[in-house]
Amino acid sequence: MSLAFLLFLAMLLDAVMGEPKWLWTTLPHPAVLMGRAVGYCDTRFNTGTQKRQNGILVLIGLVLAAGLLGYIISLFGGIVTVIVAAILLAQKSLAQHVGNVAQGLRMSLAEGRRQVAMIVGRDTRGMDQSAVTRGAIESGAENLSDGVIAPAFWFLIGGLPGLLIYKIVNTADSMIGYRTERHEEFGWAAARFDDLLNWIPARLTAVLIALPAGVIGQMKLIRQDAKLHRSPNAGWPESAMARALNVALSGPRSYDGTLRDFPWIHANGNRSPDQTAIDAACAMLWKAWAVLLMVVFVIALF
Incomplete structure (x- = not known):
């Protein structure tokens, strides 16, 4: 079976099954195992005066181990490959987590804050309703790229080895790829390699959102807004989602008690969206997923 056909089946399996709680209360999720591996490396090797070099070597080791593991798992055949790929895609769980914020807001602002904090x-x-809403939409757009489109893209390119390499790099970036005193040097390689691996998927995600939303003609504006984002990649899906829903995203927000004055993306959009905008964002996540599914099916046919 072709990689495209295996991906097609994996996407359908993930959409149906999602993240079954009964399974992951018994066994550790692969993402948890990856996190433990990165955490061990951080504790063990993020020392001394050669932190950047140590970080590069650690990343090479993690990439080689992930690629080898993916190759070994793929030897067990197509069914196992589909199951593992489905586990490492996150479409259904992403839509559920984002949707939970809307449900929380319908109960109370406090519950909306609790859900978006996850x-x-x-x-x-200190978030008001519109800030909670924007946070949910932004997270949905960015994680559509990181958790669905990019894993699918790298599976198409390199099968399970490609998928596992992407996931370990993305996990490393989320844990050590920060410009903090502890991680700026050690996590440098993880952050840069994650930027590289997400370059194409982030822009592909923007197209997948813009197509069903009918804003594909605004790609020039989407590109302009994406450049305002602090990330070289996350701005693309967020900018496309902002145009798709006609809401203003990003803007000022607080991290660790410090207000950060980030520029608005699609500044002319609605700056006071409510939970109905989150509902629309969840629908858009599934529409973008459906477009990708159709593309993968066509690739599988030919």
Whole structure:
């Protein structure tokens, strides 16, 4: 079976099964195992005066180990490959987590804040309804790229080895790829390699959002807004989602008690969206997923 056909089946399996709680309360999720591996390396090797070199060597080791593991698993055949790939895709769970924020807001602002705190890294205690809503939408757009489109893309390119390499790099970036005193040098390689691996998928995600939203003609504006984002990649799906929903995203927010004055993306959009905008964002996540599914099916046919 071709990689495209295997991916097609994996995407369908993930959409149906999602993240079954009964399984991951018994066994550790692969993402948890990857996190433990990165955490061990951080504790063990993030020392001394050669932190950048150590970080580069650690990343090479993690990439080689992930690629080898992916190759070994793929030897067990197509069914196992589909199951593992489905586990490492996150479409259904992403839509559920984002949708939970809308459900929380319908109960109370406090519950909305509690739900959005599970998917964003910014301070949530002082958020009003519109800030909670923007946070959920931004997280949904960015994680559509990181958690669905990019893994699918690298599976198409390199099968399970490609998928596992992407996931370990993305995990490393999320844990050590920060410009903090502890991680600026040690996590440098992980952050740069993650930027590289996400370059194409982030822009592909923007197209996949813009197509069903009918804003593909605004790609020039989407590109302009994407450049305003602090990330070289995350701005693309966020900018496309902002145009698709006609909401203003990004803007000022607080991290660790410090207000950060980030520029607005699609500044002329609605700056006071409510939970209905989150509902629309969840629908857009599934529409973008459906477009990708059709593309993968066509590739599988030919």
